[in-house]
Amino acid sequence: xxxxxxVTTSPHIHTDESTARIMWxxxxxxxxxxxxxxxxxxxxxxxxxxxxxxxxxxxxxxLQLLTKRKVTVLDGSAVLTGLLLSxxxxxxxxxxxxxxGSFFAIAVGKQVFGGLGQNIFNPALVGRAFLVASWPKYxxxxxxxxxxxxxxxxxxxxxxxxxxxxxxISYLDLFLGKKGGCIGEVCIAALLxxxxxxLLRGYISWHIPVSFIVTTxxxxxxxxxxxxxxxxxxxxxxxxxxxxxxxxxxxxxxTSPLTKKGHIIFGIxxxxxxxxIRLWGGxxxxxxxxxxxxxxxxxxxxxxxxxxxxxxxTRISNEKSN
Amino acid sequence: xxxxxxxxxxxxxxxxxxxxxxxxxCPTLAVSISVINGIGMGIAATFVLxxxxxxxxxxxxxxxxxxxxxxxxxxxxxxxxxTELTMKAYFPPLNRALGIYVPLIVVNCIVLGRAxxxxxxxxxxxxxxxGIGMGIxxxxALILISSIREFLGAGKILGLTVIKGFQPAFAIGMPSGAxxxxxxxxxxxNLIKKENK
Numbered sequence: 001x002x003x004x005x006x007v008t009t010s011p012h013i014h015t016d017e018s019t020a021r022i023m024w025x026x027x028x029x030x031x032x033x034x035x036x037x038x039x040x041x042x043x044x045x046x047x048x049x050x051x052x053x054x055x056x057x058x059x060x061x062x063l064q065l066l067t068k069r070k071v072t073v074l075d076g077s078a079v080l081t082g083l084l085l086s087x088x089x090x091x092x093x094x095x096x097x098x099x100x101g102s103f104f105a106i107a108v109g110k111q112v113f114g115g116l117g118q119n120i121f122n123p124a125l126v127g128r129a130f131l132v133a134s135w136p137k138y139x140x141x142x143x144x145x146x147x148x149x150x151x152x153x154x155x156x157x158x159x160x161x162x163x164x165x166x167x168x169i170s171y172l173d174l175f176l177g178k179k180g181g182c183i184g185e186v187c188i189a190a191l192l193x194x195x196x197x198x199l200l201r202g203y204i205s206w207h208i209p210v211s212f213i214v215t216t217x218x219x220x221x222x223x224x225x226x227x228x229x230x231x232x233x234x235x236x237x238x239x240x241x242x243x244x245x246x247x248x249x250x251x252x253x254x255t256s257p258l259t260k261k262g263h264i265i266f267g268i269x270x271x272x273x274x275x276x277i278r279l280w281g282g283x284x285x286x287x288x289x290x291x292x293x294x295x296x297x298x299x300x301x302x303x304x305x306x307x308x309x310x311x312x313x314t315r316i317s318n319e320k321s322n
Numbered sequence: 323x324x325x326x327x328x329x330x331x332x333x334x335x336x337x338x339x340x341x342x343x344x345x346x347x348c349p350t351l352a353v354s355i356s357v358i359n360g361i362g363m364g365i366a367a368t369f370v371l372x373x374x375x376x377x378x379x380x381x382x383x384x385x386x387x388x389x390x391x392x393x394x395x396x397x398x399x400x401x402x403x404x405t406e407l408t409m410k411a412y413f414p415p416l417n418r419a420l421g422i423y424v425p426l427i428v429v430n431c432i433v434l435g436r437a438x439x440x441x442x443x444x445x446x447x448x449x450x451x452x453g454i455g456m457g458i459x460x461x462x463a464l465i466l467i468s469s470i471r472e473f474l475g476a477g478k479i480l481g482l483t484v485i486k487g488f489q490p491a492f493a494i495g496m497p498s499g500a501x502x503x504x505x506x507x508x509x510x511x512n513l514i515k516k517e518n519k
Contacts, residue, residue: 134490
Protein backbone atom coordinates (compact mmCIF):
# COMPACT_ATOMS: atom_id res chain seq x y z
CA UNK A 1 0.00 0.00 0.00
CA UNK A 2 2.78 2.36 0.92
CA UNK A 3 4.45 1.90 -2.45
CA UNK A 4 1.44 3.26 -4.26
CA UNK A 5 1.91 6.75 -2.92
CA UNK A 6 4.36 8.29 -5.34
CA VAL A 7 5.42 11.90 -5.04
CA THR A 8 7.20 13.25 -8.09
CA THR A 9 8.00 16.69 -9.40
CA SER A 10 6.41 18.03 -12.56
CA PRO A 11 5.98 17.41 -15.49
CA HIS A 12 3.39 14.77 -14.70
CA ILE A 13 2.15 14.20 -18.22
CA HIS A 14 4.62 12.77 -20.65
CA THR A 15 4.61 10.73 -23.82
CA ASP A 16 6.90 8.00 -25.00
CA GLU A 17 8.28 10.42 -27.59
CA SER A 18 12.08 10.60 -27.58
CA THR A 19 14.85 12.07 -29.69
CA ALA A 20 15.65 8.66 -31.13
CA ARG A 21 12.01 8.04 -32.05
CA ILE A 22 11.72 11.40 -33.83
CA MET A 23 14.96 10.76 -35.72
CA TRP A 24 13.73 7.37 -36.92
CA UNK A 25 10.41 8.92 -37.96
CA UNK A 26 12.23 11.52 -40.08
CA UNK A 27 14.29 8.71 -41.62
CA UNK A 28 11.11 6.77 -42.44
CA UNK A 29 9.60 9.89 -44.02
CA UNK A 30 12.66 10.19 -46.27
CA UNK A 31 12.44 6.62 -47.58
CA UNK A 32 10.01 7.36 -50.47
CA UNK A 33 12.38 10.00 -51.87
CA UNK A 34 15.26 7.52 -51.65
CA UNK A 35 13.31 4.82 -53.46
CA UNK A 36 12.42 7.34 -56.16
CA UNK A 37 16.08 8.36 -56.44
CA UNK A 38 17.20 4.76 -56.79
CA UNK A 39 14.51 4.16 -59.41
CA UNK A 40 15.58 7.25 -61.37
CA UNK A 41 19.36 6.89 -61.15
CA UNK A 42 19.81 3.15 -60.72
CA UNK A 43 22.09 1.05 -58.53
CA UNK A 44 24.72 3.81 -58.08
CA UNK A 45 22.25 5.78 -55.99
CA UNK A 46 21.62 2.86 -53.62
CA UNK A 47 25.38 2.32 -53.26
CA UNK A 48 26.00 6.01 -52.46
CA UNK A 49 23.21 6.11 -49.85
CA UNK A 50 24.48 2.88 -48.26
CA UNK A 51 28.08 4.15 -48.02
CA UNK A 52 26.94 7.51 -46.63
CA UNK A 53 24.92 5.91 -43.82
CA UNK A 54 27.48 3.25 -42.89
CA UNK A 55 30.37 5.69 -42.73
CA UNK A 56 28.33 8.18 -40.68
CA UNK A 57 27.61 5.40 -38.18
CA UNK A 58 31.25 4.31 -38.04
CA UNK A 59 32.47 7.90 -37.67
CA UNK A 60 30.00 8.56 -34.83
CA UNK A 61 31.00 5.36 -33.02
CA UNK A 62 34.75 5.91 -33.37
CA LEU A 63 34.62 9.54 -32.27
CA GLN A 64 32.40 8.81 -29.27
CA LEU A 65 34.75 6.01 -28.20
CA LEU A 66 37.82 8.23 -28.66
CA THR A 67 36.35 11.12 -26.69
CA LYS A 68 35.08 8.67 -24.05
CA ARG A 69 31.47 9.74 -24.48
CA LYS A 70 28.44 7.48 -24.39
CA VAL A 71 28.18 5.65 -27.71
CA THR A 72 24.78 6.50 -29.16
CA VAL A 73 25.03 5.27 -32.73
CA LEU A 74 21.53 3.82 -32.60
CA ASP A 75 19.70 7.04 -31.76
CA GLY A 76 19.20 7.60 -35.47
CA SER A 77 20.89 10.98 -35.67
CA ALA A 78 24.02 9.64 -37.37
CA VAL A 79 21.91 7.57 -39.78
CA LEU A 80 19.88 10.68 -40.60
CA THR A 81 23.04 12.75 -41.19
CA GLY A 82 24.48 10.09 -43.50
CA LEU A 83 21.16 9.72 -45.29
CA LEU A 84 20.67 13.46 -45.84
CA LEU A 85 24.27 13.87 -46.97
CA SER A 86 23.99 11.15 -49.59
CA UNK A 87 20.60 12.54 -50.71
CA UNK A 88 22.52 15.72 -51.48
CA UNK A 89 25.06 13.99 -53.73
CA UNK A 90 24.83 13.05 -57.40
CA UNK A 91 24.35 9.30 -57.82
CA UNK A 92 27.53 8.71 -59.80
CA UNK A 93 30.12 10.14 -57.37
CA UNK A 94 33.25 8.05 -56.65
CA UNK A 95 32.82 5.76 -53.65
CA UNK A 96 35.08 7.84 -51.38
CA UNK A 97 33.00 11.01 -51.71
CA UNK A 98 30.12 9.88 -49.42
CA UNK A 99 32.63 8.30 -47.02
CA UNK A 100 34.73 11.47 -46.60
CA GLY A 101 31.59 13.61 -46.56
CA SER A 102 30.00 11.58 -43.76
CA PHE A 103 33.18 11.54 -41.70
CA PHE A 104 33.57 15.29 -42.11
CA ALA A 105 29.89 15.89 -41.33
CA ILE A 106 29.99 13.86 -38.13
CA ALA A 107 33.46 14.94 -36.99
CA VAL A 108 33.57 18.64 -37.86
CA GLY A 109 29.83 19.26 -38.14
CA LYS A 110 28.78 17.57 -34.93
CA GLN A 111 31.26 15.89 -32.60
CA VAL A 112 33.74 18.78 -32.25
CA PHE A 113 30.90 20.83 -30.80
CA GLY A 114 30.07 18.14 -28.27
CA GLY A 115 27.66 15.84 -30.09
CA LEU A 116 23.95 15.88 -30.82
CA GLY A 117 22.20 19.03 -29.63
CA GLN A 118 25.38 21.11 -29.43
CA ASN A 119 26.12 21.66 -33.11
CA ILE A 120 25.67 25.10 -34.66
CA PHE A 121 25.33 23.94 -38.25
CA ASN A 122 23.35 21.16 -39.84
CA PRO A 123 25.98 18.37 -39.98
CA ALA A 124 24.86 16.94 -43.33
CA LEU A 125 25.12 20.37 -44.95
CA VAL A 126 28.56 20.97 -43.42
CA GLY A 127 29.66 17.73 -45.07
CA ARG A 128 28.14 18.75 -48.37
CA ALA A 129 29.65 22.25 -48.28
CA PHE A 130 33.09 20.74 -47.70
CA LEU A 131 32.63 18.31 -50.59
CA VAL A 132 31.39 21.04 -52.95
CA ALA A 133 34.32 23.30 -52.10
CA SER A 134 36.86 20.46 -52.33
CA TRP A 135 35.85 18.35 -55.30
CA PRO A 136 33.51 20.57 -57.36
CA LYS A 137 33.87 18.49 -60.51
CA TYR A 138 32.30 15.39 -58.92
CA UNK A 139 29.58 17.34 -57.17
CA UNK A 140 28.38 19.20 -60.25
CA UNK A 141 28.11 16.43 -62.85
CA UNK A 142 24.88 14.56 -62.61
CA UNK A 143 23.82 11.30 -64.27
CA UNK A 144 21.04 11.51 -66.83
CA UNK A 145 17.74 10.35 -65.32
CA UNK A 146 16.37 6.93 -66.26
CA UNK A 147 19.31 6.10 -68.51
CA UNK A 148 21.30 3.88 -66.07
CA UNK A 149 24.61 4.33 -67.83
CA UNK A 150 27.45 6.81 -67.76
CA UNK A 151 25.62 9.60 -69.59
CA UNK A 152 25.74 12.85 -67.63
CA UNK A 153 23.44 15.83 -67.76
CA UNK A 154 23.17 19.20 -66.06
CA UNK A 155 20.46 20.17 -63.61
CA UNK A 156 17.68 22.42 -64.87
CA UNK A 157 19.02 25.21 -62.64
CA UNK A 158 22.53 24.86 -64.09
CA UNK A 159 21.13 25.02 -67.62
CA UNK A 160 19.21 28.15 -66.65
CA UNK A 161 22.38 29.68 -65.19
CA UNK A 162 24.45 28.86 -68.27
CA UNK A 163 22.13 29.83 -71.06
CA UNK A 164 19.50 31.97 -69.34
CA UNK A 165 16.72 29.99 -70.99
CA UNK A 166 14.82 27.10 -69.53
CA UNK A 167 15.00 24.03 -71.67
CA UNK A 168 11.71 22.41 -72.50
CA ILE A 169 11.18 20.45 -69.35
CA SER A 170 7.61 20.09 -68.23
CA TYR A 171 6.43 20.84 -64.70
CA LEU A 172 5.25 17.24 -64.45
CA ASP A 173 8.78 15.96 -65.13
CA LEU A 174 10.14 18.37 -62.54
CA PHE A 175 7.50 17.21 -60.07
CA LEU A 176 8.06 13.50 -60.60
CA GLY A 177 11.84 13.73 -60.82
CA LYS A 178 12.77 13.13 -64.46
CA LYS A 179 15.63 15.63 -64.35
CA GLY A 180 19.31 15.82 -63.47
CA GLY A 181 20.07 16.37 -59.81
CA CYS A 182 21.07 14.88 -56.50
CA ILE A 183 19.67 11.52 -55.42
CA GLY A 184 17.15 12.72 -52.85
CA GLU A 185 16.11 16.04 -54.28
CA VAL A 186 14.72 15.07 -57.69
CA CYS A 187 11.37 13.48 -56.89
CA ILE A 188 9.25 16.26 -55.42
CA ALA A 189 6.19 13.98 -55.19
CA ALA A 190 7.97 11.50 -52.89
CA LEU A 191 9.45 14.30 -50.79
CA LEU A 192 6.03 15.90 -50.30
CA UNK A 193 4.63 12.53 -49.24
CA UNK A 194 7.27 12.28 -46.50
CA UNK A 195 6.82 15.91 -45.53
CA UNK A 196 3.07 15.44 -45.22
CA UNK A 197 3.64 12.53 -42.85
CA UNK A 198 5.95 14.65 -40.67
CA LEU A 199 3.51 17.57 -40.65
CA LEU A 200 0.51 15.42 -39.79
CA ARG A 201 2.36 13.69 -36.96
CA GLY A 202 3.49 17.08 -35.69
CA TYR A 203 7.21 16.41 -35.93
CA ILE A 204 7.78 19.57 -37.92
CA SER A 205 5.67 22.72 -38.08
CA TRP A 206 4.68 24.41 -41.32
CA HIS A 207 6.34 27.74 -40.47
CA ILE A 208 9.88 27.21 -41.78
CA PRO A 209 9.08 25.26 -44.98
CA VAL A 210 6.20 27.50 -46.03
CA SER A 211 7.96 30.79 -45.38
CA PHE A 212 11.14 29.43 -47.06
CA ILE A 213 9.34 28.22 -50.20
CA VAL A 214 7.00 31.21 -50.46
CA THR A 215 9.89 33.68 -50.15
CA THR A 216 11.93 31.90 -52.81
CA UNK A 217 8.88 31.66 -55.08
CA UNK A 218 7.97 35.32 -54.67
CA UNK A 219 11.49 36.63 -55.23
CA UNK A 220 12.07 34.47 -58.29
CA UNK A 221 8.66 35.60 -59.62
CA UNK A 222 9.53 39.26 -59.16
CA UNK A 223 13.17 39.23 -60.26
CA UNK A 224 13.51 35.91 -62.11
CA UNK A 225 13.12 37.23 -65.66
CA UNK A 226 14.21 40.38 -67.48
CA UNK A 227 11.05 42.27 -66.64
CA UNK A 228 9.67 42.48 -63.14
CA UNK A 229 6.86 40.13 -62.04
CA UNK A 230 7.31 37.62 -64.85
CA UNK A 231 9.71 35.02 -63.46
CA UNK A 232 8.99 31.31 -63.64
CA UNK A 233 8.39 30.79 -59.92
CA UNK A 234 6.97 27.29 -60.23
CA UNK A 235 10.10 26.17 -62.05
CA UNK A 236 12.28 27.54 -59.24
CA UNK A 237 10.21 25.86 -56.55
CA UNK A 238 10.19 22.50 -58.30
CA UNK A 239 13.87 22.40 -59.24
CA UNK A 240 16.98 22.04 -57.17
CA UNK A 241 16.98 21.05 -53.53
CA UNK A 242 14.40 23.53 -52.31
CA UNK A 243 11.75 21.03 -51.21
CA UNK A 244 14.28 18.66 -49.61
CA UNK A 245 16.01 21.57 -47.88
CA UNK A 246 12.88 23.36 -46.73
CA UNK A 247 11.09 20.37 -45.22
CA UNK A 248 13.91 18.13 -44.02
CA UNK A 249 17.05 20.19 -43.43
CA UNK A 250 15.95 23.71 -42.47
CA UNK A 251 13.60 22.19 -39.90
CA UNK A 252 16.39 20.39 -38.00
CA UNK A 253 15.52 20.91 -34.31
CA UNK A 254 19.04 21.65 -33.15
CA THR A 255 19.96 24.32 -35.68
CA SER A 256 16.67 26.19 -36.20
CA PRO A 257 15.10 28.82 -33.89
CA LEU A 258 12.86 27.84 -31.00
CA THR A 259 9.78 30.02 -31.43
CA LYS A 260 7.20 30.18 -34.23
CA LYS A 261 8.09 33.81 -34.91
CA GLY A 262 11.72 32.76 -35.12
CA HIS A 263 10.76 29.99 -37.56
CA ILE A 264 9.16 32.51 -39.91
CA ILE A 265 12.20 34.82 -39.81
CA PHE A 266 14.48 31.82 -40.37
CA GLY A 267 12.43 30.64 -43.35
CA ILE A 268 12.29 34.09 -44.94
CA UNK A 269 16.07 34.46 -44.51
CA UNK A 270 16.68 31.08 -46.13
CA UNK A 271 14.37 31.93 -49.03
CA UNK A 272 16.00 35.31 -49.53
CA UNK A 273 19.55 33.92 -49.66
CA UNK A 274 18.48 31.03 -51.89
CA UNK A 275 16.85 33.37 -54.41
CA UNK A 276 19.81 35.75 -54.37
CA ILE A 277 22.32 32.94 -55.00
CA ARG A 278 20.15 31.39 -57.73
CA LEU A 279 19.49 34.65 -59.57
CA TRP A 280 22.71 36.59 -59.12
CA GLY A 281 25.25 34.29 -57.42
CA GLY A 282 28.06 32.18 -58.82
CA UNK A 283 26.45 28.81 -58.04
CA UNK A 284 23.32 27.54 -59.78
CA UNK A 285 21.86 26.32 -56.48
CA UNK A 286 21.85 28.03 -53.10
CA UNK A 287 19.60 26.05 -50.78
CA UNK A 288 22.35 24.38 -48.76
CA UNK A 289 24.38 27.56 -48.35
CA UNK A 290 21.30 29.55 -47.37
CA UNK A 291 20.42 27.05 -44.63
CA UNK A 292 24.01 27.06 -43.34
CA UNK A 293 24.06 30.86 -43.21
CA UNK A 294 20.75 31.03 -41.38
CA UNK A 295 22.00 28.34 -38.97
CA UNK A 296 24.69 30.81 -38.00
CA UNK A 297 22.01 33.45 -37.41
CA UNK A 298 19.83 31.15 -35.28
CA UNK A 299 21.21 32.19 -31.84
CA UNK A 300 20.60 35.84 -32.80
CA UNK A 301 17.04 35.12 -33.96
CA UNK A 302 16.38 33.23 -30.72
CA UNK A 303 17.65 36.17 -28.72
CA UNK A 304 15.22 38.61 -30.32
CA UNK A 305 12.18 36.36 -30.49
CA UNK A 306 12.21 34.76 -27.09
CA UNK A 307 8.89 34.84 -25.37
CA UNK A 308 8.27 37.02 -22.36
CA UNK A 309 8.99 35.28 -19.12
CA UNK A 310 5.89 35.27 -16.89
CA UNK A 311 6.15 38.00 -14.33
CA UNK A 312 8.56 40.26 -16.20
CA UNK A 313 7.27 43.50 -17.67
CA THR A 314 9.13 44.02 -20.92
CA ARG A 315 11.78 42.25 -22.84
CA ILE A 316 14.30 44.95 -21.97
CA SER A 317 13.98 44.51 -18.24
CA ASN A 318 14.15 40.78 -18.80
CA GLU A 319 17.44 41.10 -20.62
CA LYS A 320 18.85 43.38 -17.97
CA SER A 321 18.12 40.84 -15.30
CA ASN A 322 20.21 38.36 -17.23
CA UNK B 323 72.75 28.37 -18.13
CA UNK B 324 69.87 26.12 -17.17
CA UNK B 325 67.65 29.16 -17.04
CA UNK B 326 68.65 30.18 -20.54
CA UNK B 327 67.81 26.75 -21.94
CA UNK B 328 64.43 27.05 -20.26
CA UNK B 329 63.83 30.44 -21.90
CA UNK B 330 64.78 28.93 -25.22
CA UNK B 331 62.65 25.78 -24.93
CA UNK B 332 59.49 27.42 -23.60
CA UNK B 333 58.83 29.11 -26.93
CA UNK B 334 58.87 25.81 -28.78
CA UNK B 335 56.38 23.78 -26.76
CA UNK B 336 55.11 25.17 -23.47
CA UNK B 337 54.44 28.69 -24.72
CA UNK B 338 54.32 28.06 -28.44
CA UNK B 339 53.25 31.40 -29.96
CA UNK B 340 50.76 29.88 -32.39
CA UNK B 341 49.25 26.95 -30.52
CA UNK B 342 49.40 28.12 -26.91
CA UNK B 343 49.58 31.92 -26.92
CA UNK B 344 47.44 32.05 -30.12
CA UNK B 345 49.43 35.07 -31.35
CA UNK B 346 50.31 35.94 -34.93
CA UNK B 347 47.40 33.97 -36.38
CA CYS B 348 46.90 36.42 -39.24
CA PRO B 349 50.18 35.62 -41.09
CA THR B 350 49.71 31.97 -40.11
CA LEU B 351 46.35 31.84 -41.85
CA ALA B 352 47.61 33.74 -44.85
CA VAL B 353 50.92 32.10 -45.72
CA SER B 354 50.41 28.50 -44.57
CA ILE B 355 49.21 27.42 -48.00
CA SER B 356 52.56 25.83 -48.89
CA VAL B 357 55.51 24.59 -46.84
CA ILE B 358 58.07 26.80 -48.58
CA ASN B 359 56.02 29.91 -47.78
CA GLY B 360 55.72 28.74 -44.17
CA ILE B 361 59.48 28.27 -43.83
CA GLY B 362 60.18 31.64 -45.45
CA MET B 363 57.73 33.45 -43.19
CA GLY B 364 59.08 31.62 -40.14
CA ILE B 365 62.69 32.56 -40.86
CA ALA B 366 61.79 36.18 -41.58
CA ALA B 367 59.79 36.48 -38.36
CA THR B 368 62.53 34.75 -36.35
CA PHE B 369 65.14 37.21 -37.62
CA VAL B 370 62.94 40.17 -36.72
CA LEU B 371 62.11 38.68 -33.32
CA UNK B 372 65.73 38.04 -32.36
CA UNK B 373 66.88 41.45 -33.59
CA UNK B 374 64.09 43.44 -31.97
CA UNK B 375 64.33 41.51 -28.68
CA UNK B 376 68.07 42.21 -28.59
CA UNK B 377 67.82 45.94 -29.27
CA UNK B 378 64.77 46.53 -27.09
CA UNK B 379 66.35 44.85 -24.08
CA UNK B 380 69.42 47.06 -24.64
CA UNK B 381 67.46 50.33 -24.84
CA UNK B 382 64.80 49.49 -22.25
CA UNK B 383 66.36 51.73 -19.60
CA UNK B 384 66.51 54.84 -21.82
CA UNK B 385 63.00 54.65 -23.23
CA UNK B 386 60.39 56.65 -21.32
CA UNK B 387 57.54 54.41 -20.28
CA UNK B 388 54.83 56.44 -21.98
CA UNK B 389 56.23 56.25 -25.50
CA UNK B 390 57.68 52.77 -25.31
CA UNK B 391 55.32 51.23 -27.90
CA UNK B 392 56.23 53.74 -30.71
CA UNK B 393 59.90 53.16 -29.89
CA UNK B 394 59.48 49.40 -30.09
CA UNK B 395 57.66 49.74 -33.40
CA UNK B 396 60.53 51.82 -34.85
CA UNK B 397 63.03 49.13 -33.83
CA UNK B 398 60.85 46.35 -35.22
CA UNK B 399 60.21 48.27 -38.46
CA UNK B 400 63.96 48.65 -38.97
CA UNK B 401 64.48 44.91 -38.85
CA UNK B 402 61.45 44.26 -41.04
CA UNK B 403 62.86 46.68 -43.64
CA UNK B 404 66.20 44.82 -43.59
CA THR B 405 64.34 41.51 -44.04
CA GLU B 406 62.18 42.81 -46.84
CA LEU B 407 65.03 44.36 -48.81
CA THR B 408 67.16 41.21 -48.39
CA MET B 409 64.29 39.03 -49.52
CA LYS B 410 63.60 41.24 -52.53
CA ALA B 411 67.26 41.12 -53.54
CA TYR B 412 67.99 37.43 -53.07
CA PHE B 413 64.66 35.54 -53.00
CA PRO B 414 62.27 37.38 -55.34
CA PRO B 415 59.85 34.44 -55.87
CA LEU B 416 59.44 33.96 -52.11
CA ASN B 417 58.93 37.69 -51.71
CA ARG B 418 56.22 37.60 -54.36
CA ALA B 419 54.51 34.64 -52.69
CA LEU B 420 54.51 36.23 -49.24
CA GLY B 421 53.53 39.62 -50.63
CA ILE B 422 52.13 42.10 -48.12
CA TYR B 423 52.72 39.73 -45.21
CA VAL B 424 56.43 40.54 -45.03
CA PRO B 425 55.94 44.28 -44.30
CA LEU B 426 53.09 43.28 -42.02
CA ILE B 427 55.56 41.54 -39.67
CA VAL B 428 55.88 45.05 -38.18
CA VAL B 429 52.51 44.59 -36.56
CA ASN B 430 52.89 40.87 -35.91
CA CYS B 431 51.54 40.26 -32.42
CA ILE B 432 54.32 37.81 -31.56
CA VAL B 433 57.09 40.34 -32.18
CA LEU B 434 55.40 43.20 -30.33
CA GLY B 435 54.13 40.82 -27.65
CA ARG B 436 57.61 39.53 -26.85
CA ALA B 437 59.01 43.05 -26.91
CA UNK B 438 56.40 44.30 -24.47
CA UNK B 439 56.06 41.22 -22.26
CA UNK B 440 59.63 39.97 -22.20
CA UNK B 441 62.42 42.04 -23.75
CA UNK B 442 61.44 45.25 -21.97
CA UNK B 443 61.72 43.50 -18.61
CA UNK B 444 64.65 41.12 -19.01
CA UNK B 445 68.36 41.32 -19.73
CA UNK B 446 69.96 40.98 -23.15
CA UNK B 447 71.01 37.33 -23.05
CA UNK B 448 67.67 36.09 -21.79
CA UNK B 449 65.81 38.20 -24.37
CA UNK B 450 67.99 36.80 -27.11
CA UNK B 451 67.23 33.21 -26.13
CA UNK B 452 63.54 34.05 -25.76
CA GLY B 453 63.54 35.50 -29.28
CA ILE B 454 65.26 32.47 -30.80
CA GLY B 455 62.94 30.06 -28.99
CA MET B 456 59.76 31.91 -29.96
CA GLY B 457 60.96 32.26 -33.55
CA ILE B 458 61.68 28.55 -33.86
CA UNK B 459 58.35 27.75 -32.20
CA UNK B 460 56.54 29.95 -34.73
CA UNK B 461 58.47 28.41 -37.63
CA UNK B 462 57.73 24.85 -36.49
CA ALA B 463 54.03 25.67 -36.09
CA LEU B 464 53.98 27.19 -39.58
CA ILE B 465 55.73 24.13 -41.04
CA LEU B 466 53.25 21.79 -39.34
CA ILE B 467 50.17 23.71 -40.52
CA SER B 468 51.47 24.33 -44.01
CA SER B 469 52.53 20.71 -44.57
CA ILE B 470 49.05 19.51 -43.60
CA ARG B 471 47.45 22.13 -45.84
CA GLU B 472 49.78 21.62 -48.78
CA PHE B 473 49.37 17.84 -48.60
CA LEU B 474 45.57 17.81 -48.25
CA GLY B 475 44.87 20.87 -50.34
CA ALA B 476 47.25 20.34 -53.24
CA GLY B 477 48.50 16.75 -52.78
CA LYS B 478 52.11 17.93 -52.54
CA ILE B 479 54.81 18.59 -49.97
CA LEU B 480 57.44 21.22 -50.85
CA GLY B 481 56.04 21.22 -54.37
CA LEU B 482 56.58 17.48 -54.92
CA THR B 483 53.70 15.11 -55.54
CA VAL B 484 53.52 12.60 -52.69
CA ILE B 485 50.91 10.05 -53.70
CA LYS B 486 49.92 9.50 -57.31
CA GLY B 487 46.20 9.65 -57.98
CA PHE B 488 45.50 11.43 -54.72
CA GLN B 489 42.59 13.83 -55.21
CA PRO B 490 43.36 16.96 -53.21
CA ALA B 491 40.59 18.70 -51.26
CA PHE B 492 40.60 22.27 -52.55
CA ALA B 493 38.73 23.47 -49.46
CA ILE B 494 41.80 22.89 -47.26
CA GLY B 495 43.84 25.20 -49.49
CA MET B 496 41.25 27.97 -49.17
CA PRO B 497 41.22 30.42 -46.23
CA SER B 498 38.39 28.44 -44.65
CA GLY B 499 40.65 25.39 -44.67
CA ALA B 500 43.34 27.32 -42.80
CA UNK B 501 40.87 28.20 -40.04
CA UNK B 502 39.74 24.59 -39.92
CA UNK B 503 43.25 23.11 -39.70
CA UNK B 504 44.43 25.63 -37.10
CA UNK B 505 41.29 25.14 -35.04
CA UNK B 506 41.62 21.36 -35.01
CA UNK B 507 45.35 21.54 -34.17
CA UNK B 508 44.67 24.00 -31.32
CA UNK B 509 42.05 21.63 -29.95
CA UNK B 510 44.42 18.69 -30.32
CA UNK B 511 47.24 20.44 -28.43
CA ASN B 512 44.84 21.54 -25.70
CA LEU B 513 43.76 17.92 -25.35
CA ILE B 514 47.37 16.75 -24.95
CA LYS B 515 48.00 19.49 -22.40
CA LYS B 516 44.93 18.49 -20.43
CA GLU B 517 45.87 14.84 -20.37
CA ASN B 518 49.43 15.58 -19.26
CA LYS B 519 48.24 17.48 -16.23
